Amino acid sequence: MTREYLMYINGEWVGAANGKTFDDYNPFTGEVLAKVPSGGREDTKQAIAAADAAFPDWSHTPPAERASYFLKAADILEKRQKELLKILAEEAGTTFGVAMFQLGFTPGLLREAAAQMHGAIGEIIPADLPGAFFMTVRQPVGVVAGISPWNVPLILSLRAFTFPLAYGNTTVLKPSAETPVSGGLVIAEIFEEAGFPKGVFNVVTNAPGSSQEVGDEFIENPKVRRISFTGSTKTGRWLAEKAGRHLKRVALELGGSDPLIILQDAAIDCAVNAAVFGRFMHQGQVCMSSKRIIVEKPVAQEFISEFVKRAKRLKVGDPRQPDTIIGPLINRWQLDTLKDQVEEAISKGAKVLCGGKYEGLCYYPTVLTEVTADMKVLSEETFGPVAPVIIVQDADEAVAVANNSRYGLSAGIITRDFEKGLGLAERLETGMVHINDSSVLDEPQVPFGGIKESGWGRLGGRAALEEFTELRWITMQRTPRQYPF
Numbered sequence: 001m002t003r004e005y006l007m008y009i010n011g012e013w014v015g016a017a018n019g020k021t022f023d024d025y026n027p028f029t030g031e032v033l034a035k036v037p038s039g040g041r042e043d044t045k046q047a048i049a050a051a052d053a054a055f056p057d058w059s060h061t062p063p064a065e066r067a068s069y070f071l072k073a074a075d076i077l078e079k080r081q082k083e084l085l086k087i088l089a090e091e092a093g094t095t096f097g098v099a100m101f102q103l104g105f106t107p108g109l110l111r112e113a114a115a116q117m118h119g120a121i122g123e124i125i126p127a128d129l130p131g132a133f134f135m136t137v138r139q140p141v142g143v144v145a146g147i148s149p150w151n152v153p154l155i156l157s158l159r160a161f162t163f164p165l166a167y168g169n170t171t172v173l174k175p176s177a178e179t180p181v182s183g184g185l186v187i188a189e190i191f192e193e194a195g196f197p198k199g200v201f202n203v204v205t206n207a208p209g210s211s212q213e214v215g216d217e218f219i220e221n222p223k224v225r226r227i228s229f230t231g232s233t234k235t236g237r238w239l240a241e242k243a244g245r246h247l248k249r250v251a252l253e254l255g256g257s258d259p260l261i262i263l264q265d266a267a268i269d270c271a272v273n274a275a276v277f278g279r280f281m282h283q284g285q286v287c288m289s290s291k292r293i294i295v296e297k298p299v300a301q302e303f304i305s306e307f308v309k310r311a312k313r314l315k316v317g318d319p320r321q322p323d324t325i326i327g328p329l330i331n332r333w334q335l336d337t338l339k340d341q342v343e344e345a346i347s348k349g350a351k352v353l354c355g356g357k358y359e360g361l362c363y364y365p366t367v368l369t370e371v372t373a374d375m376k377v378l379s380e381e382t383f384g385p386v387a388p389v390i391i392v393q394d395a396d397e398a399v400a401v402a403n404n405s406r407y408g409l410s411a412g413i414i415t416r417d418f419e420k421g422l423g424l425a426e427r428l429e430t431g432m433v434h435i436n437d438s439s440v441l442d443e444p445q446v447p448f449g450g451i452k453e454s455g456w457g458r459l460g461g462r463a464a465l466e467e468f469t470e471l472r473w474i475t476m477q478r479t480p481r482q483y484p485f
Contacts, residue, residue: 004035005181007043007205008188010050011198017042022207024180027093027328027361028318034091036180038207044172044217047202051143051170052223054199059140059168061197063117070166072194074110077103080190084154087182089319092153093328093361096319098282102154105444109158112444112461113166119462120167120469131479138469140168142225145218147211147239149231150176150330151285151383153183155442160228161201163464169226170200172218177208178330219243226251226468230287233381233407233453251457251467253287253449255381256409258439259402260290261424263395264298266414270436271299272306274414275387278438280314280365283326284385285334287454288410288432290439291382293389294398300391304369308353311365311387326385328361335361338384341376342366345388348375355385373404381407395424403429409450410439430454 004021006013015021020038025031037043058066077084081103088094088102125134146160153175161171175184184203191201206214218224219242226249229239233254243250260278262271278290295303319327329335335358342356345368355366363384371378371388378388392398402411410432415421418435425433431450434441442448447463449455457467 002032002035005037005185005205007037007039008185008192008201008203009043009047010202011192016040017046020207022177024091026090027330034181036185036205038210039204040206040210040213041217044174044204044214045221047172047204048143048145048217048221048223050199050202051172054197055140055142055170058170058197058200061168066166066168067114067117069191069194069196070110070114070162073190073196074107074114076190076193077110078107084182084186086320087186088154089327091182092150092179093319093330094282095324095327096322097325098152102152105155105442106158109155109162109444113162116163116166116462116465120465127475129481131477131481133476133478135474137472137474138465139472141468141470142169143223144169144171144226144228144468145224146171146173147215147218147227147229147231148173148175148183150178150183151282151287153179154187156230157183157187159448159459160230163460164226164228164468165201167465167469169468172202172204172224174204174206174211174214174218177206177211180205215239216242219246219248224248228459228467229253230459236455249467251459252455253457253459254409254453254455255407256287256289256450256454257291257378257381257405257407258288258410258412258430259292259294259405259428260412260439261395261398261402261414262293262295262299262303263398263413263415263417263420264296265416266299267416268299268302268306271303271414272310274412274438275307276310276314278412278440279387280311280326280385281440283329283363285330285383286440288439288442290387290412292378292402292405293387294401295389295391296395296398297391297393300389304353304367304389307387307389308367311367312354314365316359316362316364326362326365329363329384330361332361334383335363338363338382338386341380341382342368342386345371345375345377348372350375350377350388395420399424399427403427406453407450408452409454410434410441412437412439
């Protein structure tokens, strides 16, 4: 049965001002899952105004009281686990393991935010001016707008606003049009049940193709002081360019073409496990997926043989089945983009060792060799279960190949030599590096983010304090100051 949802603005459930709705589809079955309001600029203005009106009281609410709301929300989220598993599978095509990862991560994110409530501290600065007392304080900025993607909706939506909210800001969230329920409206239900005051947290939804209208209001409305965005590099660039004209700061977590380097001293079983997880988790639709697997030549054939065997064994199909590993891609556009990338690689000489086919929106795990830097599977971000394997002569070439990308989000290195791994990690041009692990790793307390065209700013842990508070310098003159005239 199709459920009808409303947006959440100023503590009320409302339809779009224009009266329009859109259909939210199940990517595996193609059935309509829900009808959702198709909000626009007027709805966004109302949400921003509500957040702005709520800011004075929320920013002065004692930290311990603010923390209590987050702890309640974490408990409610855990109680609704079974329901959320179903929503994630049906709306985002999320398999059981990936859904459980999100449902384990997000209560921890809320509790980490509660733990940071007393962390917005300043400092005393020595002053050379006679009789002066210098100090800094951190204060919330005001209204923070969050824009989240469809691929890991529960985590990435909560990460967009949780820490800003914890620091005393108020927020407006725009989830992806592909996942408006799991990425926004179900979170609003949880926050309402937890008792968050009206206007502190708001959700505006929009139909596919109409995100710009909401984004323009976030950018141009002077009441919005920060924007947190997770999504494609193309959209992030557009957002940053427009925000720059308004001198508005934006935290960007963008795309990645993340390398996994396997050195010749690596334990092959460890390397294969990391590669299978890093490339095929959630159908490869993760910004930090191991999208380029770089292997030193002495172990390349052994690794490739075992890697292909494992890839062929991964179950493809209905994400609602607990043993399914590869579910559907989110929509036809993503499937066509992936097909184009693979077909172009084959036309230029790449070899397909497994996969290269699809049923419905399910693309089978695919391993490619003999790939070159001019192929889209290496030069572009591949958002699907396609693993190009690059054979290199030594570790120096591995680093050179890894850094030969406009992206710089995450990386993994598999080696038995920790010191060598650390040395290589320091040379990699990525915001995050994981030694003896895949490139896929995240926890609530860490400074998550990339460099180069993978974005700027950090969205997790105490690093988020830098993004979503203002550092202010305040002085007091204890004795009369002597001026020169």
